[in-house]
Amino acid sequence: MMKQAAELIRAGRLVAFPTETVYGLGSNALDAAAVARIFAAKGRPPTSPLIVHVDSIDMARSLARQWPDAAGALARRHWPGPLTLVVPKLDTVPDIVTAGLPTVGLRMPAHPLALALIRAAGVPIAAPSANRFTQLSPTTAEHVRRGLGDAVDLILDGGPTRLGIESTVLSLAGERPVLLRPGMVSREEIERIIGPVDLAGQVEGAHPSPGLHPRHYSPRTQLALLDPGAPLPPGSVALLWLTAETPAARSIHMSGDPAEYGARLYGLLHDLDAEGWDWIAVERPPATPEWAAILDRLSRAAG
Numbered sequence: 519m520m521k522q523a524a525e526l527i528r529a530g531r532l533v534a535f536p537t538e539t540v541y542g543l544g545s546n547a548l549d550a551a552a553v554a555r556i557f558a559a560k561g562r563p564p565t566s567p568l569i570v571h572v573d574s575i576d577m578a579r580s581l582a583r584q585w586p587d588a589a590g591a592l593a594r595r596h597w598p599g600p601l602t603l604v605v606p607k608l609d610t611v612p613d614i615v616t617a618g619l620p621t622v623g624l625r626m627p628a629h630p631l632a633l634a635l636i637r638a639a640g641v642p643i644a645a646p647s648a649n650r651f652t653q654l655s656p657t658t659a660e661h662v663r664r665g666l667g668d669a670v671d672l673i674l675d676g677g678p679t680r681l682g683i684e685s686t687v688l689s690l691a692g693e694r695p696v697l698l699r700p701g702m703v704s705r706e707e708i709e710r711i712i713g714p715v716d717l718a719g720q721v722e723g724a725h726p727s728p729g730l731h732p733r734h735y736s737p738r739t740q741l742a743l744l745d746p747g748a749p750l751p752p753g754s755v756a757l758l759w760l761t762a763e764t765p766a767a768r769s770i771h772m773s774g775d776p777a778e779y780g781a782r783l784y785g786l787l788h789d790l791d792a793e794g795w796d797w798i799a800v801e802r803p804p805a806t807p808e809w810a811a812i813l814d815r816l817s818r819a820a821g
């Protein structure tokens with residue numbers, strides 16, 4: 519299976535594969551025609567840059583025009599892991615990968631199948647989440663099959679993903695580091711290593727980022743983000759609740775541990791979507807650093 523997957527990548531085809539965050543839809547990052555297939559399969563606008571997955575710091579550096587000290591320090595500490603670093607790119611990275619930006623987002627994923635695929639293919643792999651544009655990210659091979667079907671040439675099945683929330687994206691291409699998308703590597707953890715990090719939106723001219731679209735990461739069912747005790751939306755409602763039980767046709771008690779919560783969230787939303795509720799009501803998690811990534815995704819899902 520791995521040999522076939524690597525051959526497909528080298529032949530310019532699409533392979534979906536698990537990472538520790540969500541499933542990715544990958545193709546050879548150095549082959550513009552192969553990368554164009556990703557945009558077509560996802561229905562993704564060409565203005566949304568893709569993350570390039572690498573199997574080593576060396577491979578990352580081979581794609582970067584500059585590799586700042588901060589990138590080295592963060593990669594040594596957090597790679598393989600759920601942290602994407604945006605740095606100036608070399609011309610070997612086709613413009614289609616980066617939506618024409620002079621920068622590229624690089625990440626070494628912490629999943630044995632993802633690393634084995636990059637190694638066997640011998641090329642960096644461009645991969646956004648393996649779902650149609652703006653829809654929920656897949657956390658199982660079955661989600662990929664349901665969402666993309668025949669558009670993908672092969673799916674490597676690694677079971678449910680461990681983290682379930684997309685990577686933290688940090689730009690190191692400007693004068694000051696900018697957090698473009700929160701993830702399970704928190705801003706505070708990054709600041710402990712490299713000092714102050716700005717938030718996207720605080721800065722003029724921050725890099726465009728698909729994760730910043732107001733509606734993204736969304737189930738098809740309307741999602742309401744509510745404080746405990748707030749009235750429920752009209753119609754049939756499924757609840758994802760942290761604290762007190764509130765009466766609803768379907769009430770799911772969620773873990774108060776953000777890692778457990780994150781690992782379960784997208785899978786539940788996929789399932790509830792299939793059940794045909796009018797609303798999915800989600801209790802707003804606390805506004806603390808450990809919950810920042812989950813709160814970000816829920817806010818975008820609520821549109």
Ligand code: AMP
Pocket residue numbers: 567568569604616619621622623645646647684687698699725726727728729730
């Ligand atoms: P996804 O489609 O879920 O894989 O999301 C891709 C993410 O990649 C986006 O949220 C962006 O933040 C990020 N990204 C990739 N490349 C770049 C880049 N060159 N500049 C800014 N953000 C990037």
Ligand code: MG
Pocket residue numbers: 646647655
């Ligand atoms: Mg995505």
